[in-house]
Amino acid sequence: MKLQINSKIIDRVLCAALVTLYSTFAKADTVILETASMGSPCNCGGIAILSSQFLGSRFHIEEAMTITRVGGHLTSGQNGTGGEIFAAIVQLAGPDAFPTGLPFAPGEVLATTLIIVPVGLSADVLVPLPVTLQPGDYLLVFGSGLFGATGEGSLTTVNPALSEPVFPVYNANNSPPSWVDYPITAFGQTNRTLRLVVEGVQADGDGDGVPDVSDSCPGTLKGAVVDANGCSIDQLVPCDGPVSGGIWSSHGTYVSAVSETAEQFLTDGRITEDQKNAIIQAAAQSSCGRK
Ligand SMILES: [Ca+2]
Numbered sequence: 001m002k003l004q005i006n007s008k009i010i011d012r013v014l015c016a017a018l019v020t021l022y023s024t025f026a027k028a029d030t031v032i033l034e035t036a037s038m039g040s041p042c043n044c045g046g047i048a049i050l051s052s053q054f055l056g057s058r059f060h061i062e063e064a065m066t067i068t069r070v071g072g073h074l075t076s077g078q079n080g081t082g083g084e085i086f087a088a089i090v091q092l093a094g095p096d097a098f099p100t101g102l103p104f105a106p107g108e109v110l111a112t113t114l115i116i117v118p119v120g121l122s123a124d125v126l127v128p129l130p131v132t133l134q135p136g137d138y139l140l141v142f143g144s145g146l147f148g149a150t151g152e153g154s155l156t157t158v159n160p161a162l163s164e165p166v167f168p169v170y171n172a173n174n175s176p177p178s179w180v181d182y183p184i185t186a187f188g189q190t191n192r193t194l195r196l197v198v199e200g201v202q203a204d205g206d207g208d209g210v211p212d213v214s215d216s217c218p219g220t221l222k223g224a225v226v227d228a229n230g231c232s233i234d235q236l237v238p239c240d241g242p243v244s245g246g247i248w249s250s251h252g253t254y255v256s257a258v259s260e261t262a263e264q265f266l267t268d269g270r271i272t273e274d275q276k277n278a279i280i281q282a283a284a285q286s287s288c289g290r291k
Pocket of ligand 1: 219
């Protein structure tokens with residue numbers, strides 16, 4: 001297959017002096033995918049992102065993650081064209097798999113967003129793309145002509161490679177259209193390649209501050225105080241009966257279990273004395289454990 005390349009590549013050498021203008025993003029989130037570190041912003045070309053040519057990179061996660069931002073070192077399309085391209089997260093069947101559709105099968109695109117392509121000087125563009133992913137293999141892919149995107153852009157090739165990635169490319173002009181792995185290195189420069197980035201945080205489905213991977217109690221009520229395992233007092237001492245099974249032998253048994261747990265939360269500094277007393281009072285006034 002033939003890769004469409006934008007022709008301003010030669011201009012990149014003029015732009016090296018602009019490197020000092022670039023400042024790195026704060027890295028509060030985990031970097032899940034980073035194919036290359038940021039090269040010098042440049043008035044350069046790159047590998048085209050079109051309605052007929054999509055570019056992507058695979059990534060793997062070992063635990064549930066909530067994606068926060070995706071992006072890459074982008075520049076305009078051929079002849080300085082811009083507008084909006086799409087970024088999509090696609091489920092893959094394995095670490096070397098392609099999307100099963102041409103370009104995508106129903107259901108395998110998990111999230112999309114639009115990115116405004118920088119025109120003129122290239123830039124590292126990262127945009128929000130909130131989606132929670134279970135452990136598995138995924139593709140971040142840029143393209144146009146779908147999901148509301150009508151613009152054109154390019155991924156620059158001036159970035160110092162952090163690995164030896166291959167980039168799945170979808171080419172609609174192939175006959176038939178196809179996904180192909182493409183090892184992309186810059187023209188005459190070794191170890192330079194496309195920069196694609198995915199950032200995220202450990203997933204926390206119930207929002208209790210304890211990541212799902214170490215949360216023993218999913219589905220904690222919003223705002224409830226939890227222990228180190230992500231369990232609220234209600235979850236540790238359910239009204240219906242002990243977590244070990246069965247029912248409370250008496251109302252008093254239930255109230256003492258709540259009392260004991262609330263005391264532990266107080267000792268651990270999770271609640272105040274007043275909160276503890278209110279929790280025990282509410283338990284005493286409840287019908288839990290009553291025959
Ligand atoms: Ca929880």
